[in-house]
Amino acid sequence: MPTETESLYLTDAYLRAFDAEVVAVDEDTHAVALDRSAFYPTGGGQPHDTGTLIWHDTTAEVVDVRKRDGLVWHTVDAAAALPETGTAVHGTLDWDRRHRLMRTHTAMHVLCGVIWNEWGKAVTGGNMEPLEGRMDFEFDPLPEGFKERVTELVGAEIAADRPIEVSFLPREVALADDALIRTKVNLVPESVRTIRVVDIVGLDKQADGGTHVASTGEIGHFEVVKTESKGKGNKRLRVRLS
Numbered sequence: 001m002p003t004e005t006e007s008l009y010l011t012d013a014y015l016r017a018f019d020a021e022v023v024a025v026d027e028d029t030h031a032v033a034l035d036r037s038a039f040y041p042t043g044g045g046q047p048h049d050t051g052t053l054i055w056h057d058t059t060a061e062v063v064d065v066r067k068r069d070g071l072v073w074h075t076v077d078a079a080a081a082l083p084e085t086g087t088a089v090h091g092t093l094d095w096d097r098r099h100r101l102m103r104t105h106t107a108m109h110v111l112c113g114v115i116w117n118e119w120g121k122a123v124t125g126g127n128m129e130p131l132e133g134r135m136d137f138e139f140d141p142l143p144e145g146f147k148e149r150v151t152e153l154v155g156a157e158i159a160a161d162r163p164i165e166v167s168f169l170p171r172e173v174a175l176a177d178d179a180l181i182r183t184k185v186n187l188v189p190e191s192v193r194t195i196r197v198v199d200i201v202g203l204d205k206q207a208d209g210g211t212h213v214a215s216t217g218e219i220g221h222f223e224v225v226k227t228e229s230k231g232k233g234n235k236r237l238r239v240r241l242s
Contacts, residue, residue: 004070006036010196011166013102013211016095022055022087024071030078031064033071038093041067045127046105046210051093055083062091098211100130103241106164106200106212107154107219108133111239113204114153119143124234131241132225140233147224150237154222157203161217165199179205 002023008015015038024033032053039062042048048065053076060080066073074091076082083089105128112123115137126135143149174180174195198208200216213219221242228236 002035002071005034005067005072007072008036008038009040009211010209012038013098014214015093016098017090017092019088019090022083022085022089025082025085026073027082029073029075030082031066031073031075032082032089033073034089034091037065037072037074038091039065039072039074040098040101040211041065041072043067044208044210045108045125045133046101047129049093049098049101051091053089053091055087055089058083097130099213100241101128102211102213103219104128104131104133105210106216107158107222107239107241108135109198109200109204109206109208109212110154110157110216110219110222111135111150111237112206113200114150114157116204118149118153132239134236134238136230136234136236138233139235142227142235147227151222151224157200158216158219158222161215162203163201163215164212165201166212167197167199169195169197171195174207177205180207 008018018038020034020036022032023035039049051062053060053062053074058080060076062074063077064075108126115121121137121139124136124138127133171193195207196209197205198212199205223240224237225240226238230236
């Protein structure tokens, strides 16, 4: 049995379907682990993908995806009998959901980039759902006209249609990059010797394991819905795409 699932989304976020083999079965969680998968498992503030797995004459809905000890586990609906280890399966993503999450995740990186470039403030946390999300920043207080200025700056970066590049760097090279230090690449476990980097060319570069669109123009319309105070020196922005 392989010790790690090959995560196909790391190199191709636009892959919608794939073939794989069941390498482990968990009856308790009604889940299967695959040798390779395009499904994104919940992590880093990005929710899991959904979709279907097909084997023999069974089509099962994937309702949850989690990574555990290197393997990606796909929980399927309880109505489906689980396949045996070694079974060939065909996976298909719910592409509309995945693409909305890709747009949202890239918008969050654009937001981080414009706030860092304009005010030098780092992100302290965040979360997202398809076409909406929240991010926390080290502000106390928010500058006058902040909401309008952020909306203007993010809109300009979307209109610029900046390309987004994904690369893989040796850990030592990533740690030496000043642009990555502020995204706390040093917090990535020591066991991870290769760092995946998402670069919105000319705006923002982050160590990141999530899925993104190919350019900022694909994000769509962006708006700041609300700003909130979450304690001294911590302000929250709620955003929405359409």
